[in-house]
Amino acid sequence: MRKNTKVVMYCFVVLLFVLYLFFANDIVSAITNASANINKIELNEVLSKDRVNYSVDTVYMYDDFLQSVSIQLWAFCETDEPNESKEISVIFASDNNAYKITGLNTKRQDVNNAFAETKKIKGNMHGLQCEFSAIPIKNGTYTVYIYCKENDENYGLEKTDIVLQKSGSGIKRYINENITNSTNEEKKESKKCDIDSEAIVSVKLLSAVLKKLI
Numbered sequence: 001m002r003k004n005t006k007v008v009m010y011c012f013v014v015l016l017f018v019l020y021l022f023f024a025n026d027i028v029s030a031i032t033n034a035s036a037n038i039n040k041i042e043l044n045e046v047l048s049k050d051r052v053n054y055s056v057d058t059v060y061m062y063d064d065f066l067q068s069v070s071i072q073l074w075a076f077c078e079t080d081e082p083n084e085s086k087e088i089s090v091i092f093a094s095d096n097n098a099y100k101i102t103g104l105n106t107k108r109q110d111v112n113n114a115f116a117e118t119k120k121i122k123g124n125m126h127g128l129q130c131e132f133s134a135i136p137i138k139n140g141t142y143t144v145y146i147y148c149k150e151n152d153e154n155y156g157l158e159k160t161d162i163v164l165q166k167s168g169s170g171i172k173r174y175i176n177e178n179i180t181n182s183t184n185e186e187k188k189e190s191k192k193c194d195i196d197s198e199a200i201v202s203v204k205l206l207s208a209v210l211k212k213l214i
Helices: 002-032 109-114 186-191 197-213
Strands: 037-040 053-061 069-077 087-093 098-101 104-106 126-132 140-149 155-169 170-173
Touching: 053 140, 053 155, 053 170, 069 087, 069 109, 087 126, 126 170
Parallel strands: none
Antiparallel strands: 037 098, 053 069, 069 126, 087 098, 087 140, 104 126, 140 155, 155 170
């Protein structure tokens, strides 16, 4: 009887684990509110009319449970119109997915001072402090874009040279294997990480539970 109970418990835990693998991203995102400032979009639907002047100051990727990312930059489009509702955001785009990530617009008087005599720059809200969790982002290689909308007349999308790799082990700068001549073994190891981040944590949790049951 006791043996049968253990078998039933074992099957139940395995079933829960399988279900968790399917819904891990949604569960963790809901608990941590990880997707609060991340929206999935279609890149080809983002309207672009003007050139975006920009500079990415910092990109930090933290080795923590939430796979936290912090990006600081400034951006503006030239305009003659009022821009009280100016919008700046970061877009991650791969071959299959695209995400628009918003943040806190900040004052950058230094940017205004630098371009006041050479560009049609309005106001001083040209900074963006963007902090988010990469958990909701699907695995893939992402090019980083900057979207800036000064007003209904002037807006643009600019592709940067920043490329990031999201995998089961987290998010990091992308390194082209053709350039670095990675060995076959390194490629195999990278493929092993090609599952969602929560799955790695889940395997450890399942192993701990099963040890207690057996």
